Amino acid sequence: MLGRETALEIVHRALDMTRADQVEVTLRGGDQALPRYAGSVIHQNVTERDTVLSIRAVIGKKVGFVESNATDDEGIRRLAERARAVAEAQEENPDFVSLPSPTPLAAVDAWRESTARFTPEERARAVEKVVQVAGRYGASASGAFSTHTSERAVVNSLGVEAYGSSTTALLTAVMNKEPGGFGYADQVSRDAAAIDPEAVAEEAAETCARGVSPRDLAPGVYPVILKPYAVADMVMFLGWMGLGALSVQEHRSFMNDRFGQRITGEAITLYDDGLDPAGLATAFDPEGVAKQRVEMIVNGHANAVVYDSYTAHREGKQSTGHASGGAGVWGPLPRNVFLAPGDADLDAMIADTPRGILVTRFHYTNVLHPVKTVFTGMTRDGTFWIENGQVAHPVKNLRFTQSILDALDTVSAIGRETKLQAEGGACRVPALRLDAFEFSSATEF
Amino acid sequence: MEDLTRRALERALQAGATYADVRVVRRTTENIQTKNGHVEAVSSGESAGFGVRVLADGAWGFASSRQIDAEEMERVAELAVRIARASALVKQADVSLAPVEPARGRFESPCQKDPFEVPLAEKTALLLDADAALRRSPRVTVSEATMDFFREEKTFASTEGSYLEQTKTESGAGVVATATEAGEVQVRSYPAAFGGDYAAAGYEFIEGLDLVRGAETAGQEAGELLDAPQCPSGETDIILEGQQLALQVHESCGHPIELDRVFGTEASYAGTSFLTTDNRIPLIRMTNINLEPGDWSLDEMIRDTREGLYLASNKSWSIDDKRLNFQFGTEAAWEIRDGSLSRLLKNATYTGITYQFWRACDAIARKREWRVWGLPNCGKGEPAPVAHVGHGVSSARFRGVRVGVMKG
Incomplete structure (x- = not known):
């Protein structure tokens, strides 16, 4: 970690060195430490440290983007020269209007010294606690315990800092x-000291113990109760499929021509709020623009999508602070997603279900059709048959092929409690009961 | 450089390591993207750093940094030993390494025309020509063309006495047409989906792709797909074209034979394998998994198929964590009727269980139709390193496969 003073000094130096009509300089970096364990032993244990400096140079409507992890004087000078050279060699982009102007930034406290100071020995001892719980259940444990420190500095020639x-x-x-x-469980927090290895291990071990000797279940359409791990996967896919403005502008979003219309059950409200400390709050996006709350689906109705400066300027709007970084080709994405909770608890949902499937987690999900929001994937790490309001027995994993919007249209219960997930960004979601969910094939375990 | 790597290795041994290796890596990248007739992005990157991996107290530790100097090498080596000792708090048996003869040498991948020396204007001109060719079909609403170049210079040194240097240069390019109408979106790419095709080669590889001709066909087919009927559901014979078969090999043969999956050390993240053996801990990654050619031609296979589908260009992929139940979607499918290709179908999917699927393979195209497809985006492990791999295949036929899982 370079710290505020050094990081800002570097980006300002790069800004001063880059000759262009408009310039944006970003520095991002930090440390990541990660022991991985499998078969109840640590088999890999790494730390990484890196800092990357990137420059976006604009000459007229020509935009060039370069990056490097050399941040000494010579490295910055070469990068600044390359940024101008790349922009000069570019063709004009008629849709480009401007880099963003400064926006007032909220104060967000996302730093926990306990995490920054977490030692290799502390991470190993946390893993040891997980392994001990696994041992009590006669299970084998695998997983990872990662701690990150990260920093980002952004300046541009229009005054963003x-x-x-x-x-x-x-x-x-x-x-x-x-x-x-x-069985599976996880916990994410800004604070490594708040991670409870025993609680995580107990949850995973209980699910695992109940999952022994799974039975075959024929594919078909069933009611499902999705734990938050599975819900997070589904919700983040919805974001990638069409909740960014670029996908709407290119007519490949499920939101096209449906704003104001009901697209899910009316109990569903989905929003993005980068400033909510219940998520992984962050004050600004990779362009240095303040995060705004965006209500994407309100009471089941298509309401809004998120913008970066490029897509916003095309519509004469202001960015909502959802740039995805780099050269910007991916367009804006919701990265701090919340699915509003309901009033049910998981046990009551199960008790109220005559027959259905309880899903802990999805695996290897992928998009089949973004406009129809059809995705596919597997269940994993704890799939159970529910009969007469009871978890009757574990079942072998199933493949689903399902439209997300169609599934959300059948929502009949939403969990009261939400869980924070670091799934392609951050999202906080409850468990859901969906009355119709299509499992298209089975597997052998 | 050898003086620097020696400092790291010696410091690791002094700190208590029984084995250490160090990798110093410099990467240079360039990406050019055009969209709808203009250059969307030109980005170039440089990255350098090193990593030290050690065995201490019978367990692994690894640390890395971007600052390549003697002092940092020693700091990182010491940190790696400390991390290995922390790993040893949660171990069952000491890691032991197979004996390896020390090796010294240098490798450079073939590169006739350095892609980083080709003028940017020449590269963007080719992409813009291809981009325009995509839009010759009036129904194409988004046209995109990309080029990527990648160079990695790597030095490896170990306490066993190995010192190796390697320079790899890779080039890749592709185009994709997106056609949209109310409620429908269809894509068609060339020569492969998700960024095109890649090879360990220079700009001569790009010149050989014939991007403009491929783009025109891709644009036309994207438009035709909007009107195409939905791929029907049922069981039928399928013939997979090369790129889709390369991904099938990658997902259902390549990953399951990686020993870390087999041994369970990827259990929590990427998954395991339907293959099993005794429990030890190597770290393995597929590089080039190829399917031997057969003696058919693609035309013969089609003529020999009474009823089926010819499936081309990957659109979606998913497979379970033991690599058994897979489901792939392709951009395009042509119906085969009485030995001839007939109408184009949209939203084609096929699914199966890996070993049953491969048992149903009864024809593979000949060597003349065999080629290597580059996949630059293989993700696995934590923190997620992306590997560049390649798969040599020709097309092949599979009998009695379930298709049309996604209904219209």
Whole structure:
């Protein structure tokens, strides 16, 4: 970590060195430490440290983007020269209007000294606690415990100046007990000291123990109860499929021609709020623009999408602070997503379900059709048959092929409690009961 | 450089390592993207750093940094040993390494025309020509063309006495047409989906792709897909074209034979494998997994198929964590009727269980139709390193496969 003063000094130096009509300089970096464990032993244990400096140079409507991890004087000078050279060699982009102007930034406290000071020994001892719980259940444990420190400084020639630092800790645990029992749990927090390895391990181990000797279940359309791990996966895919303005402008979003219309069950409200401390709050996006709350789906109705400066300027709007970084080709994305909670608890949802499937987690999800919001993937690490309001027995994993919007249209219960997930950004979501969810094929475990 | 790597290795041994290796890496990248007739992005990157991996107290530790100097090498080596000792707090048995003869040498991948020396204007001109060719179909609403160049210079040194230097240059390019109408979006790419095709080669590889001709066909087919009927559901014979078969090999053969999956050390993240053996801990990654050619031609295969589908260009992929149940979507499907290709179908998907699927393979195209497809985006492990791999395949036929999982 370079710290605010040094990071801002570097980006200003690069700004001064770059000769162009408009210039944006970003510095991002930090440390990541990560022991991975499997078979109840640590088999990989790494730390990484890096800092990357990037420059966006604008000459007229020509935009060039370069980056390097050399931040000494010579490295910055070469990068500044390359930024201008790349922009000069560019063709004009008629849709480009301007880099963003400064916006007032909220104060966000995303730094926990306890995480920054977390030692290799502390991470190993946390893993040891997980392994001990696994041992009590006769299970084998695998997973990872990562701690990050990161910082980002952004300046541009229109006066944007932003610096933020943050910490994140994530513990994941998969338990396996033969024959065929699997369980999963995780916990993410800004504060590594708040991670509770025993609680994470107990949750995964209990699911695993209940999952031993899974039975076959024929594919078909079933009611499902999705734990937050699965819901987070589904919700973040919805964001990638069409909640960014670029996908709407290119007519490949499910939101096209449907703003104001009901697209899910009316109990569904989905929004992005980068400033909410219940998520992984951050004050600004990679362009240094202040994060704004965006209500994407309100009471089941398509309401709004998120913008970066490029897509906003095309419509004469202001960025909502959702740039995805780099050269900007991916367009804006929601990265701090919240699915509003309901009033049910998980046990009550199960008790109120005559027959259905309880899903812990999805695996290897992918998009089949973005406009129809059809995605596919597998269940994983704890899939159970519910009968007469009880978890009856574990079932072998199933493949689903399902439209997300169609599934959300059948929502019949939403969990009261939400769980924070670091899934392609951050999202906080409850469990959901969906009355119709299509499982298209089965597998052998 | 050898003086620097020696400092790291010696410091690791002094700190208590029983084995250490160091990798110093410099990467240079360039990416050019055009969209709808203009250059969307030109980006270039440089990155340098090193990593020290050690065994201490019978466990692994690894640390890395971007600052390549003697002092930092020693700091990182010491940190790696400390991390290894922390790993040893949660171990069951000491890691032991197979004996390896020390090696010294240098490798450079073939590169006739340095892509970083080709003028940017020449590269963007080719992409813009291809971009325009995509839009010759009036139904194409988004046209995109990309080029990527990648050079990695790597030095490896170990306490066993190895010192190796390697320079790899890779080039890749591709185009994609997106056609949209109310409620429908269809894409068609060339020569492969998701960024095109890649090879360990120079700009001569790009020149050989014939991007403009491929773009015109891709644009036309994207438009035709909007009107195409939905791929029907059922069981039928399928013939996979090269790029889709390369991904099938990658997902259902390449990953399952990686020993870290087999041994369970990827269990929590990427998954395991349907293959099993005793429990040890190597770290393995597929590089080039190829399918031997057969003696058919693609035309013969089609003529020999009474009813089926010819599936081309990957659109979506998913496979379970033991690499058994897979489901792929392709951009395009042509119906085969009585030995001939007939109508184009949209939203084609096929699914199966890996070993059953491969058992159903009864024809593979000959060597003349065999080629290597580059996949620059293989993700696995934490922190997620992206590997560049390649798969040599020709097209192949599979009998009695379930298709049309996604209904219209």
